[in-house]
Amino acid sequence: MDRSVQFRRWKTQCxxxxxxxxxxxxxxxxxxxIQFLxxxxxxxxxxxCSGRILLLDGGINGFEVQKQNCCWLLVTHKSCVKDDVILAxxxxxxxxxxxxxxxxxxxxCRQLKDAQILHTVAIDSGFRNSGITxxxxxxxxxxxRSTHSLEVPLSHKGKLMVTEEYIDFLVxxxxxxxxxxxxxxxxxYNCLQHALEKETMTNSHSKIKKENNPTYIPKKKRNLEKIHGKCITEKNENKLENDDDDDELGISVIFPGDY
Structure with missing residues (x-):
């Protein structure tokens, strides 16, 4: 089956x-x-998931936090207050x-080059744990993905192990x-719009050149790093460079099985 036809079938099903x-x-x-993509x-x-703050009860198995077979005492995709956590x-x-x-x-993504565009945008936007499979x-x-996360134990066997002042700090x-x-x-989102708009313009320009000159051979894939200067200000770059919560990561392409 043609790759494009198969991709459209997967998209429709999903x-x-x-x-x-x-x-x-x-x-x-x-x-x-999501609608744009x-x-x-x-x-x-x-x-x-846009990001969330949650309180899990019964979620520790050894040193690992488990989300299954545990009680979700609190979950919000917005900011929360200390009183909500204390009550929960x-x-x-x-x-x-x-x-x-x-x-x-x-x-x-339909092709690897499409995924590479998104990957570059993600890294530039601060999501340095992003990758491709x-x-x-x-x-x-x-x-x-990013490592901009937080995970702190508050109680053991139902007994609160920290002060309300510390809970306020954590919140x-x-x-x-x-x-x-x-x-x-x-x-x-902003960088993605710019990158895809630029990609469309580049493809259209190459198509016109090819139509006007049958012997024209398109240049190799443009350097995605050109997106950087348009998407992120120097201030944001410095901020991301100094963010200790993020790890360095490159593209990860693996072939362990189907997804």
Whole structure:
């Protein structure tokens, strides 16, 4: 089957499925971004979360936090206040964890070069834990991720192990991370629009040249780093360089199986 035909079939199947997430719908802060991507022929989104603050009870297995088989005492995709956390903690009966999880997005791309454009935009926007995976059937997935997270234990066997003052401090930290998370989403969306617009113009220019000159051979894929200067100000670059929460990461292309 032609690759483009197969991709359109995958896209139709994916976007027609019911949303099985706990929330049951796309988060408000990323609706416009998701719609923009899904309107493009070369992309469709498979999952997303705009970022959230949550309180899990019974989620510790050894040194690892488990989301399955635990109670979600609190979850919000907005900033929260200390009183909400204190109230939720009264329902705790096991080991409770306060977490902030940043924006995550998975996009299936028609070609590897399409995924590389998104990957560059993601890295430039502060999502430095992003990567690309390629399945054996050719499914190319771009994951937008960062390490801008928070995970702190608050209670053990239902007993609160920290003071309310410390909880207030943690909530403020989580809220600050949420605000930074929103700024990165906005940067990602703005840079993405610019990058795809420039890519379209480049392709159109090459097509016109080829039509006017049959012997014309298009140049190799343009250097994606040219996007950097248009998308991010020097101030933002310095801010991201000094962000200790992010790790350096390159493109990861693997072939372990299908996705």
């Amino acid at each position: 976007l027609s499925k019911a949303d099985l997430s706990r929330k049951g719908s796309v988060d408000e802060d990323v609706v416009e971004l 899904n309107a493009r022929d070369q992309f469709f989104t498979t999952s997303s 903690l009264k329902k705790a009966s096991a080991d409770t964890i306060l977490k902030f999880e940043p924006f995550v997005l998975h996009v299936q 390629v399945g054996k059937r050719g499914k190319t997935i771009l994951a937008v 403020n930290v989580a809220n600050q991370k949420m605000e930074e998370n929103k700024r990165r989403i906005e940067r990602f």
